[in-house]
Amino acid sequence: MSAILPPQQRIWWKQPIDKVELIWITIAFVWCMVMFFMMPYWHVYGRQNLSPETYRVKPELFQRAAQEMADKYTVRTETDEKIPVVAPPAGSDVYLIARLWSFWPILELKKGETYRLHLSSMDYQHGFSLQPENINVQVLPGYQHVITIQPNRSGSYAIVCNEFCGIGHHKMVSRLYVKD
Amino acid sequence: MATAQALFRTCPRTGLQFHKSAESLIKLNAVAAVVTLLVGGLLALLLVLTRWQAIHLIDADNFYLYLTAHGLDMLVAWIIFFEIAILYFCSSTLLRCRLATPRIAWLAFALMVIGTVTYNVAIFSGSATVMMTSYVPMPAHPAFYLGLILFAVGALIGCFVFLGTLVVAKAEKTYEGSIPLVTFGALTACIIAIFTIASGAIILIPTWLWSVGYIKHIDPAMYRVIWWAFGHSSQQINVSAHVAVWYAIAAIVFGARPMSERVSRTAFFLYICFLQLASAHHILADPAVGTEWKIFNTSYAMYLAVLASMIHGLTVPGAIEVAQREKGFTKGMFEWLRKAPWGNPVFSGMFISLLGFGFLGGISGVMMGTEQLNMIIHNTIYVPGHFHATVVLGTTLAFMAITYFLLPTLFNREMILPGWAKWQPYVFGIGMGVFTLAMMGAGTLGVPRRHWDITFAGASLPYEYPGTALLMLAICGISGVIAVIGGAMYIIITVGTLLFGKKLDAGAYTTSITPLRLPVQAALSGHGGHGGGFAAPGTFVLALVFLTAFVLYYFVNWKYLSTVWGLS
Numbered sequence: 001m002s003a004i005l006p007p008q009q010r011i012w013w014k015q016p017i018d019k020v021e022l023i024w025i026t027i028a029f030v031w032c033m034v035m036f037f038m039m040p041y042w043h044v045y046g047r048q049n050l051s052p053e054t055y056r057v058k059p060e061l062f063q064r065a066a067q068e069m070a071d072k073y074t075v076r077t078e079t080d081e082k083i084p085v086v087a088p089p090a091g092s093d094v095y096l097i098a099r100l101w102s103f104w105p106i107l108e109l110k111k112g113e114t115y116r117l118h119l120s121s122m123d124y125q126h127g128f129s130l131q132p133e134n135i136n137v138q139v140l141p142g143y144q145h146v147i148t149i150q151p152n153r154s155g156s157y158a159i160v161c162n163e164f165c166g167i168g169h170h171k172m173v174s175r176l177y178v179k180d
Numbered sequence: 181m182a183t184a185q186a187l188f189r190t191c192p193r194t195g196l197q198f199h200k201s202a203e204s205l206i207k208l209n210a211v212a213a214v215v216t217l218l219v220g221g222l223l224a225l226l227l228v229l230t231r232w233q234a235i236h237l238i239d240a241d242n243f244y245l246y247l248t249a250h251g252l253d254m255l256v257a258w259i260i261f262f263e264i265a266i267l268y269f270c271s272s273t274l275l276r277c278r279l280a281t282p283r284i285a286w287l288a289f290a291l292m293v294i295g296t297v298t299y300n301v302a303i304f305s306g307s308a309t310v311m312m313t314s315y316v317p318m319p320a321h322p323a324f325y326l327g328l329i330l331f332a333v334g335a336l337i338g339c340f341v342f343l344g345t346l347v348v349a350k351a352e353k354t355y356e357g358s359i360p361l362v363t364f365g366a367l368t369a370c371i372i373a374i375f376t377i378a379s380g381a382i383i384l385i386p387t388w389l390w391s392v393g394y395i396k397h398i399d400p401a402m403y404r405v406i407w408w409a410f411g412h413s414s415q416q417i418n419v420s421a422h423v424a425v426w427y428a429i430a431a432i433v434f435g436a437r438p439m440s441e442r443v444s445r446t447a448f449f450l451y452i453c454f455l456q457l458a459s460a461h462h463i464l465a466d467p468a469v470g471t472e473w474k475i476f477n478t479s480y481a482m483y484l485a486v487l488a489s490m491i492h493g494l495t496v497p498g499a500i501e502v503a504q505r506e507k508g509f510t511k512g513m514f515e516w517l518r519k520a521p522w523g524n525p526v527f528s529g530m531f532i533s534l535l536g537f538g539f540l541g542g543i544s545g546v547m548m549g550t551e552q553l554n555m556i557i558h559n560t561i562y563v564p565g566h567f568h569a570t571v572v573l574g575t576t577l578a579f580m581a582i583t584y585f586l587l588p589t590l591f592n593r594e595m596i597l598p599g600w601a602k603w604q605p606y607v608f609g610i611g612m613g614v615f616t617l618a619m620m621g622a623g624t625l626g627v628p629r630r631h632w633d634i635t636f637a638g639a640s641l642p643y644e645y646p647g648t649a650l651l652m653l654a655i656c657g658i659s660g661v662i663a664v665i666g667g668a669m670y671i672i673i674t675v676g677t678l679l680f681g682k683k684l685d686a687g688a689y690t691t692s693i694t695p696l697r698l699p700v701q702a703a704l705s706g707h708g709g710h711g712g713g714f715a716a717p718g719t720f721v722l723a724l725v726f727l728t729a730f731v732l733y734y735f736v737n738w739k740y741l742s743t744v745w746g747l748s
């Protein structure tokens with residue numbers, strides 16, 4: 001019976017299944033299981049996992065922590081706005097502030113070392129998009145997200161905001177250096 | 181009482197029966213849908229011509245404003261107005277009964293129209309440029325949230341009218357046995373719509389109160405979790421609706437029967453069970469949600485929903501193949517497909533919709549829904565690439581295809597410009613297919629979504645995307661214009677037909693219900709158990725091609741992920 005008419009057999013749930021359907025459902029289910037196990041597998045054996053470590057934080061306190069880091073480790077300033085370039089020691093806590101419409105400060109990291117990167121926003125939601133690496137993380141106000149990062153290539157990177165945050169959104173771009 | 185006064189007509193060409201009140205409401209909702217599609221389509225043209233960096237047509241303020249309006253008019257108004265029309269059609273028309281409470285259905289329509297106008301006024305006045313997602317704490321004018329709430333209440337009432345109509349049909353015994361598969365699909369869409377709109381109310385009502393100052397603070401993490409329970413599940417209303425439309429078109433064009441009612445209905449049931457949880461995949465790159473929560477919801481729930489789509493992806497073309505083989509197109513694997521009516525837009529639109537939704541929308545959706553892969557996709561232009569494949573190539577094209585069937589049947593007009601109609605699904609489908617691929621390509625290169633200028637002109641710390649990214653956006657521009665032309669052809673054909681199409685015999689209205697004429701099915705038995713043979717070998721080969729593409733692309737993405745910085 002056609003799909004726009006009631007089923008021919010009243011007890012449709014007892015209708016036998018075609019072989020082709022049964023084989024396909026089995027294949028599809030096995031494939032779904034493979035995808036199912038890939039995520040936990042990558043947590044055990046893979047190296048790219050997002051940390052769930054998060055704290056509630058008041059914007060002022062986060063800003064103070066970032067300021068303290070900048071006061072200690074600023075090596076130079078860049079652009080007319082004199083944005084500090086901060087080179088904190090390997091293994092330390094580094095802070096990155098997102099606000100309308102900039103990231104602050106500019107970080108200078110060492111290749112192969114690990115850092116605890118703290119991300120938070122002072123106002124609206126922002127996006128942390130590291131280019132050309134293409135790592136993308138959501139940044140929320142009121143939360144500090146701590147991710148342990150290990151840069152594996154040296155060079156100059158851009159941090160682009162990829163969450164719409166108002167009229168200056170497309171100018172919200174910053175830099176990050178990785179040195180050998 | 182109501183039954184005695186109800187008027188019905190039977191379409192002389194298809195034998196479908198329309199209840200007069202239902203007929204008016206289906207027409208009105210469909211017309212409202214096309215009007216909002218026109219608005220959204222004009223905005224789409226401006227948007228693609230802006231993101232095409234060489235043209236970069238409109239300024240930043242208007243770009244973000246139009247992007248907000250485009251998202252809401254397309255994803256909310258166009259699709260949901262059309263879905264309400266489908267719900268009324270699948271209940272009252274397919275079950276041959278009167279529509280329950282037509283007056284309340286009118287109220288639903290009025291609320292949806294008022295809601296659409298309200299949020300559009302808020303957006304176009306410039307005080308609600310907050311995107312479809314309207315993430316707090318970025319504020320919008322209270323009228324924006326209020327408009328959305330009114331629209332949602334209207335849609336919710338429409339859902340209850342649909343359920344009421346099912347009850348009427350059952351009580352008045354207008355059909356025998358179970359509801360048809362297509363109605364079952366519509367019921368799935370309706371159930372998902374109800375719990376989706378409930379989630380929307382849970383978050384939009386407090387947000388509206390926040391915008392007028394009654395609530396001090398809305399937690400952004402909580403907003404995102406609940407918003408997406410509404411935002412993503414609402415797209416699953418579309419999936420259920422357009423899969424139901426696929427089955428309907430297979431039945432209308434080929435007289436195809438579902439290969440197995442049990443399999444197809446179970447697949448719809450999987451959508452109901454697992455989709456709400458699968459919304460979690462929007463929060464994979466967020467702080468404040470645990471890894472276990474992310475993995476559990478996306479792996480367990482989403483893959484069972486994916487399984488459902490993979491089943492429909494086989495059973496819909498499979499049903500067509502079986503029907504074609506019964507008509508004698510049995511040569512080789514693919515004669516049934518080669519000899520399909522490719523010049524009939526009802527079929528070609530549906531088939532392009534199926535291919536586009538499966539290959540482009542389905543596969544890319546799974547990439548984004550994988551916890552770790554999400555990091556290299558989140559908020560890049562890959563995301564709109566994915567959802568244009570699902571809701572534009574999939575849902576919108578399926579709705580366009582069924583429109584060509586409804587014009588003579590429901591509106592009793594002969595279609596104007598049949599030559600255009602023949603080409604329309606191809607122009608729209610190919611334009612949109614290339615468009616989504618180019619968007620995904622640009623997203624893989626890191627191009628952000630919702631971004632006015634990726635050359636960062638005037639920024640103090642500039643950055644240059646690779647030239648390929650700009651090329652991808654140029655391809656997006658060109659193919660986007662082609663897709664808009666395809667959309668314009670659809671609107672010209674449909675509106676032109678309503679205004680100038682030759683009037684067809686509508687059949688007379690009577691107060692009695694024409695009983696269902698069951699076609700003689702002596703020779704054609706149910707498909708189940710084809711004697712152990714392979715009922716649809718061609719479709720199975722197509723499914724294996726799909727699976728191969730899926731597996732390869734999935735692991736290519738893992739390979740790419742493994743080269744980025746170590747993160748933990």
